[in-house]
Amino acid sequence: MRRIDIDTTTTQPVRATRRRSGSLHGFALILVYVLVALLPLAVAVVAQAPGRPGLGDLASSIAMVGFAALLLEFAFSGRFRLLTDVVGMDALMRFHQFSGYVVLLMLLLHPYLYALFPGETGIPGDTDPGGSALAGVTGFIAWFGLIGLVFAAIFRDDLPIPYERWRLGHGVGAAIIAILGLVHTLGAGTAAASPVVAGFWIGAVGLALLSLLQVYALRPWLQLRRPWRVRAVHSVGDDIHELTIEPDRHDGLRFQAGQFVWLRIAPGPWGLREHPFSIASAPGDGPGLRFIIKANGDYTRQIGAVATGAAAWIDGPFGHFGEPDDDDAALLFIAGGVGLAPILGLLRDRLQRGDQRPMRLIYACRWRRDLILQEELDELTRGLDLDIVRVVDEEDRPAGAQAGPVGAELLRECLPDADRRRIGCFICAPPGMIDAMETLLVEAGVPPGRITSERFRYRFSAGSPIARRTRRVYMAVAGVLILAATLFALIS
Numbered sequence: 374m375r376r377i378d379i380d381t382t383t384t385q386p387v388r389a390t391r392r393r394s395g396s397l398h399g400f401a402l403i404l405v406y407v408l409v410a411l412l413p414l415a416v417a418v419v420a421q422a423p424g425r426p427g428l429g430d431l432a433s434s435i436a437m438v439g440f441a442a443l444l445l446e447f448a449f450s451g452r453f454r455l456l457t458d459v460v461g462m463d464a465l466m467r468f469h470q471f472s473g474y475v476v477l478l479m480l481l482l483h484p485y486l487y488a489l490f491p492g493e494t495g496i497p498g499d500t501d502p503g504g505s506a507l508a509g510v511t512g513f514i515a516w517f518g519l520i521g522l523v524f525a526a527i528f529r530d531d532l533p534i535p536y537e538r539w540r541l542g543h544g545v546g547a548a549i550i551a552i553l554g555l556v557h558t559l560g561a562g563t564a565a566a567s568p569v570v571a572g573f574w575i576g577a578v579g580l581a582l583l584s585l586l587q588v589y590a591l592r593p594w595l596q597l598r599r600p601w602r603v604r605a606v607h608s609v610g611d612d613i614h615e616l617t618i619e620p621d622r623h624d625g626l627r628f629q630a631g632q633f634v635w636l637r638i639a640p641g642p643w644g645l646r647e648h649p650f651s652i653a654s655a656p657g658d659g660p661g662l663r664f665i666i667k668a669n670g671d672y673t674r675q676i677g678a679v680a681t682g683a684a685a686w687i688d689g690p691f692g693h694f695g696e697p698d699d700d701d702a703a704l705l706f707i708a709g710g711v712g713l714a715p716i717l718g719l720l721r722d723r724l725q726r727g728d729q730r731p732m733r734l735i736y737a738c739r740w741r742r743d744l745i746l747q748e749e750l751d752e753l754t755r756g757l758d759l760d761i762v763r764v765v766d767e768e769d770r771p772a773g774a775q776a777g778p779v780g781a782e783l784l785r786e787c788l789p790d791a792d793r794r795r796i797g798c799f800i801c802a803p804p805g806m807i808d809a810m811e812t813l814l815v816e817a818g819v820p821p822g823r824i825t826s827e828r829f830r831y832r833f834s835a836g837s838p839i840a841r842r843t844r845r846v847y848m849a850v851a852g853v854l855i856l857a858a859t860l861f862a863l864i865s
């Protein structure tokens with residue numbers, strides 16, 4: 374039997390949590406986002422920058438807000454802990470994708486407003502011949518480039534290129550679009566005739582590009598001082614490996630259970646072959662980090678061949694999956710397949726913290742062979758007030774397992790025996806299952822604010838009440854930006 378080291382002597386009190394205050398922080402973050410996106414309009418007013426006649430001002434203000442929102446997208450790359458820790462990776466990436474559409478919409482509108490109302494707009498080359506050929510060409514290339522960038526992101530899974538190459542193209546493409554957009558803005562924008570406005574745009578683009586440098590140069594350089602080594606790799610299931618790494622002459626990583634890191638196994642910390650993986654161990658497990666990795670593509674298929682002692686590098690921790698509130702009366706964990714990884718870390722953490730609340734784990738897999746680490750899970754039930762409900766879709770199920778997929782009836786039966794308004798729920802599963810579980814939980818009376826989900830795939834979804842609520846918030850943000858740009862054009 375596999376030995377698991379659960380050190381209950383380090384029991385700590387149940388920690389005060391940030392989940393409830395997380396939504397307040399999320400609101401504050403959205404407010405900051407709106408204010409920063411509208412900042413160029415404020416700068417133009419303060420600098421008394423010249424405008425355009427008629428609808429030209431609307432075209433310009435929409436472009437200014439759209440360009441600022443485009444530059445803000447650099448901050449939503451998922452590598453800034455201030456952001457991922459506050460709203461979580463899932464919400465952040467969804468916001469990144471949604472605001473990509475908003476930026477595209479605004480910047481698509483920009484030339485159309487000129488084209489639709491010629492003569493009223495003060496279009497460069499018309500009343501303002503100051504728009505140079507360079508400004509025109511860069512504007513067109515940036516415009517088409519942005520369309521290409523957004524479509525390549527929407528249809529990424531269908532593109533015949535590896536994810537790493539797509540990611541490189543996405544980052545480099547965004548940087549080129551930002552530079553071309555800057556040249557266009559400085560050459561064709563009337564407001565940019567003001568040195569203050571021009572300086573603002575140069576600074577904003579500079580910051581956006583610096584954020585890329587920070588991710589791809591500074592952070593790897595910092596990692597050089599904190600190398601890791603692969604301690605062990607072994608198979609724990611069909612196409613599923615457990616990988617552990619240990620710090621190489623440093624004291625390891627401070628993280629919270631359920632967080633994830635970007636992992637690179639290579640001689641050096643540079644390059645694009647790094648992938649996000651949830652930490653399947655708990656902070657109290659010691660300085661090593663454990664990952665449960667399912668073969669899902671070219672990189673993850675090679676994990677089993679990684680040599681013990683190989684150099685590893687990590688960037689993180691990121692995310693805020695899995696901090697129960699103190700006033701959660703009971704906890705429900707739902708793991709779909711390899712979604713067990715962060716939940717294992719959470720359960721181990723609960724055990725080490727001496728959490729005695731009633732807990733239930735629904736562990737669902739398509740095939741019985743995908744149920745992994747059964748002995749470790751059983752051992753956790755001995756230290757926690759934890760019931761495990763195994764669910765398998767295929768007919769050949771182990772004794773005691775329920776027939777999947779998890780539906781309304783099974784979920785209701787599995788809800789811990791507590792006030793449903795106070796059940797803290799943590800879901801990590803394939804996107805479709807997350808949507809289904811969120812929907813069923815909300816229908817069963819669990820408040821959306823008590824449900825936290827972690828997605829392993831960044832996809833903008835509107836398949837559950839929580840996802841729809843998030844989408845409504847984002848649409849309101851887009852509406853505020855467009856309304857503010859319109860008001861600005863009308864009153865300036």
Ligand SMILES: Cc1cc2nc3c(=O)[nH]c(=O)nc-3n(C[C@H](O)[C@H](O)[C@H](O)COP(=O)(O)OP(=O)(O)OC[C@H]3O[C@@H](n4cnc5c(N)ncnc54)[C@H](O)[C@@H]3O)c2cc1C
Nearest residue numbers: 536647648649650651665666667669670671672673714829
């Ligand atoms: C926050 C988070 C935590 C994760 N935790 C785990 C875990 O604990 N265990 C596990 O098995 N898997 C986890 N994943 C998924 C894992 O990162 C992908 O399966 C892996 O990166 C696939 O890489 P590949 O080259 O093998 O497959 P590919 O065929 O190259 O990619 C398959 C899909 O995985 C995604 N993907 C690939 N590379 C990346 C990347 N660098 N960054 C983001 N997404 C990528 C893309 O959606 C891609 O379409 C996690 C993902 C995220 C976002």
